[in-house]
Amino acid sequence: MITGEGFVTRIQRKMDDEGEEIWTRSFILSAGQDGYDRLCRSAECIFDVEMFDSQPQGGNHTRDFEVAYMTGPILGRFNFTRESDREFVTDGARGPTNHTRPSDATHMTVTDHPPTSRTLGRLPSRFVSVDRVTHNWLRLEPELDRYLRLTRTDYQTLQGGVYSYSMDQDGLFWLRTVGVPVRRLPTVVISGIRGGIRRITDFAFDQELILGNYGGIRSVPRHFASGSQYGGIRRIVPDDDNTRVELFRLGKPISEHPFELPDRAVRYVEWWAMHRMYSEPGEGENKELAGHFKQRFEFGVSTIKKRVNAINRERTMAMGSKRLTRRDDYLEMFPSDFGRTRPFRG
Amino acid sequence: MDSAAQTIEKVRLRLEDPDGVFFVPGDYVRSYNDALDEISEQTEIRETSVFVKRKKWAVYTDLRGILPPNALRITAIWNPASEKWLDPTTVREMDLSVGRQWETNVGLTRWWFMRGLWHLGTYPIASTDNSPLRIHYTTRLDHITDSDSRVTGHSSQPLDLPPDFAVAIENYMMYDLLAERKEVKKALDFYVKFQEQIPVLKNLAENRTRRDRIPRMGSRR
Numbered sequence: 001m002i003t004g005e006g007f008v009t010r011i012q013r014k015m016d017d018e019g020e021e022i023w024t025r026s027f028i029l030s031a032g033q034d035g036y037d038r039l040c041r042s043a044e045c046i047f048d049v050e051m052f053d054s055q056p057q058g059g060n061h062t063r064d065f066e067v068a069y070m071t072g073p074i075l076g077r078f079n080f081t082r083e084s085d086r087e088f089v090t091d092g093a094r095g096p097t098n099h100t101r102p103s104d105a106t107h108m109t110v111t112d113h114p115p116t117s118r119t120l121g122r123l124p125s126r127f128v129s130v131d132r133v134t135h136n137w138l139r140l141e142p143e144l145d146r147y148l149r150l151t152r153t154d155y156q157t158l159q160g161g162v163y164s165y166s167m168d169q170d171g172l173f174w175l176r177t178v179g180v181p182v183r184r185l186p187t188v189v190i191s192g193i194r195g196g197i198r199r200i201t202d203f204a205f206d207q208e209l210i211l212g213n214y215g216g217i218r219s220v221p222r223h224f225a226s227g228s229q230y231g232g233i234r235r236i237v238p239d240d241d242n243t244r245v246e247l248f249r250l251g252k253p254i255s256e257h258p259f260e261l262p263d264r265a266v267r268y269v270e271w272w273a274m275h276r277m278y279s280e281p282g283e284g285e286n287k288e289l290a291g292h293f294k295q296r297f298e299f300g301v302s303t304i305k306k307r308v309n310a311i312n313r314e315r316t317m318a319m320g321s322k323r324l325t326r327r328d329d330y331l332e333m334f335p336s337d338f339g340r341t342r343p344f345r346g
Numbered sequence: 347m348d349s350a351a352q353t354i355e356k357v358r359l360r361l362e363d364p365d366g367v368f369f370v371p372g373d374y375v376r377s378y379n380d381a382l383d384e385i386s387e388q389t390e391i392r393e394t395s396v397f398v399k400r401k402k403w404a405v406y407t408d409l410r411g412i413l414p415p416n417a418l419r420i421t422a423i424w425n426p427a428s429e430k431w432l433d434p435t436t437v438r439e440m441d442l443s444v445g446r447q448w449e450t451n452v453g454l455t456r457w458w459f460m461r462g463l464w465h466l467g468t469y470p471i472a473s474t475d476n477s478p479l480r481i482h483y484t485t486r487l488d489h490i491t492d493s494d495s496r497v498t499g500h501s502s503q504p505l506d507l508p509p510d511f512a513v514a515i516e517n518y519m520m521y522d523l524l525a526e527r528k529e530v531k532k533a534l535d536f537y538v539k540f541q542e543q544i545p546v547l548k549n550l551a552e553n554r555t556r557r558d559r560i561p562r563m564g565s566r567r
Binding site (some may be wrong): 001010013014015016044045046047131132137138139219221222224225229239246248260261262263264265267286288289292303304307308310311 | 372373376380383387401402403404405406408410411415416417418419420434436437441446447449450458459460461462463464465486525526528530533534537
């Protein structure tokens with residue numbers, strides 16, 4: 001894996017500017033990050049998984065800034081305690097939450113208005129696109145908010161089966177499951193708020209053979225190591241009764257992490273950085289080379305796209321060819337909502 | 347085909363820099379390697395394979411650190427347990443054909459798919475940690491190094507490539523190094539020459555054997 005430092009050094013040599021007379025290291029690094037982000041956004045090449053659990057919502061602070069002053073467990077933020085309060089609060093308010101720990105829900109009756117589980121899940125800020133969402137192993141259909149408003153008036157509050165999701169109405173980073181998942185009490189008691197998981201006695205994992213005596217757990221059967229290839233596991237959210245979001249994301253900042261790309265693809269990023277450097281007004285400006293390297297970067301992006309989709313080239317969809325037990329499913333069913341409703345035009 | 351040392355010497359002469367005033371030997375080596383990368387990516391002439399261990403019950407195998415960094419694209423996967431090639435598929439197909447909870451089905455793996463560049467998905471999933479797969483992939487050609495005998499000239503052993511490739515490498519190096527010297531017009535001319543050679547090399551790589559003609563409706567030609 002190529003690091004940000006190695007990337008900058010190579011470009012400096014290539015541009016014959018090792019003394020930083022024209023371009024500074026930080027400029028080259030930021031140009032590289034720009035190219036890296038553009039490539040990942042356009043090619044959707046880094047896959048990751050984000051899990052949202054269905055625990056009863058628990059809140060113990062009402063403003064984001066309070067987190068900095070909290071010493072104990074940090075649960076959610078809450079601003080109202082009953083569903084009926086929702087119409088009286090302003091945008092951005094979170095709730096309803098009427099207890100301070102998920103386990104409190106076991107002590108509440110129906111008349112206490114026990115808390116529901118979350119309806120929204122926050123995606124990481126570096127996500128590019130959501131590819132597939134499941135809840136309790138069932139693939140959810142993406143729906144337009146307009147369609148939901150037309151067909152299910154209580155889709156924001158109705159608890160029960162989760163069959164679809166929407167990303168239209170709650171901001172760029174929020175994903176809404178429809179309906180509201182039935183709350184699921186936590187099965188694992190977490191002691192402390194920091195550190196890696198050292199031992200698992202739940203999820204039937206206690207029968208797993210442990211290799212070595214010390215250290216954090218590195219891998220668990222059926223658990224997708226989100227976020228990074230390395231490091232210990234911090235939290236496990238099983239797929240049963242919870243929501244899994246399979247997404248594509250940007251690479252991590254190259255100032256702190258190595259590129260999450262094959263070495264060859266880092267060359268494409270290099271071309272974008274060179275495009276930016278030649279475009280910069282001043283002594284090193286050269287419009288012709290800037291345009292040339294931009295073109296090469298775009299060619300590289302299209303190559304990566306093809307490579308990501310290359311598996312389709314290996315598929316042989318031919319009449320009479322061997323398909324084993326699989327069926328050709330194209331147009332087996334209509335799309336769920338027949339598209340966005342169009343305005344009447346007389 | 348010329349050895350790397352011969353190609354580098356030719357480029358050095360054409361750049362009129364025999365005494366290394368502008369370029370150090372490392373520049374030529376880097377440029378030569380860039381040319382190899384460019385050619386191997388566009389023609390995909392080199393293919394190799396690697397065994398990949400899988401974890402039990404895991405749908406996805408993260409190939410980072412398993413596939414070498416010079417890998418370009420996975421082309422096929424062999425399952426030694428069943429002694430069969432896996433069929434490529436997609437997640438959409440699994441959702442529609444197998445249905446809910448397909449990620450938990452355990453058995454002899456028959457299908458594979460990719461998510462992004464690194465995550466190899468297989469179906470059905472493996473029940474033990476001892477169920478490796480052999481992954482075939484295209485890769486870049488091996489780089490030369492400063493201390494490589496092919497560069498220093500102690501050996502005239504040519505690279506294992508057809509002779510047409512030497513001219514392409516030379517043109518790419520001229521483009522790359524002239525661009526570094528800010529001789530833009532000349533550099534771009536050499537780039538055009540290099541690009542013109544690529545289809546020829548691609549054709550050479552793709553059509554080096556006659557394919558059996560089995561007419562089949564809809565099959566890839």
